[in-house]
Amino acid sequence: LLNPIYKINMFIESYPKGMAGFRRYIEFLETAPEIADHPEVKAIDEIDGEITFKDVSFGYAENNRALHHINLKVRPGETVALVGPSGAGKSTICSLLPRFYEVNEGSIKIDGMDIRDFKLQSLRSHIGIVQQDVFLFDGTIRENIAYGDLNASEEDIWYAAQRAQLTDVIKALPEGMDTLIGERGVKLSGGQKQRLSIARIFLKNPKILILDEATSALDTETEQAIQQALNELAVGRTTLVIAHRLATIKDADRIVVVSKKGIVEEGTHQQLMDRKNAYYGLYTAQFGLQI
Ligand code: ATP
DSSP states (O other), X not given: OOOHHHHHHHHHHTSOOXXXXXXXXXXXXXXXXXXXXXXXXXXXXXXXXXXXXXXEEEEXXXXXXXXEEEEEEEOTTOEEEEEOSTTSSHHHHHHHTTTSSOOSEEEEEETTEEGXXXXXHHHHHTEEEEOSSOOOOSXXXXXXXXXXXXXXOHXXXXXXXXXXXXXXXXXXXXXXXXXEESTTSBOOXXXXXXXXXXXXXXXXXXXXXXXXXXXXOOOHHHHHHHHHHHHHHHTTSEEXXXXXXXXXXXXXXXXXXXXXXXXXXXXXXXXXXXXXXXXXXXXXXXXXXXX
């Protein structure tokens, strides 16, 4: 089964083709047909980014619960890493926040307001998602960084590129920002694509970030550049990291261990290592005992 965030993004992102498609993509994001706003929803311009999951249960199918009674509070600006075995529900927790799916029981709030009371477009404008599979459409580097934002200035786009450590890559391309990429243009490497997706988020500047940790094999140098760009991206944003490799999330403010039964443990890396329980088990399974 496909990871829900991946699936939804593939669905949204396989939509556009070329420039005409790019405009359609924007319309599509604005209409987002699958979930309707109720009449009283509000567009909220500014949020602090506090996230609260209160007794959230969810199943993709009836009688088959993927999440059981999840309670989680994330402070504004806090980085929380979700760890746990495959199928525990880490991606599912994250995909409920932008309302890719609706909770069956309980509620999710941002700054104390139920996410169902946000205008969907407004809710999603506050959330950025970085994941391993980056969608690029046939267009220039500039259009691909600006993505849905037709009002982005040249200065903003270069700033985003610089924060994502992409400036040198762009300058080395035959036509710089105007270089065509995608099927009909230059092929970017996996690491370059990933940094382009990070530049998009810098430009969008959302208060909430979901990082679906890359697991693809990148060379060490590229991986370090990406990790550094991601660390910078997370500053000042409430960040949920879906972590597969525990080495990358040791410094998270809090690590939450998810199992099929719900959240089983939480704390800092050191606290959880000292406790010698679920996290300790996952960690030593990945790294042996050299801690
Ligand atoms: P991984 O580490 O492998 O990414 P995860 O902890 O993120 O796993 P989820 O992908 O959230 O786990 O999956 C939780 C449960 O929901 C699993 O039993 C999975 O099979 C199921 N599931 C996930 N996505 C879907 C979907 N689109 N349709 C039906 N079931 C799904």
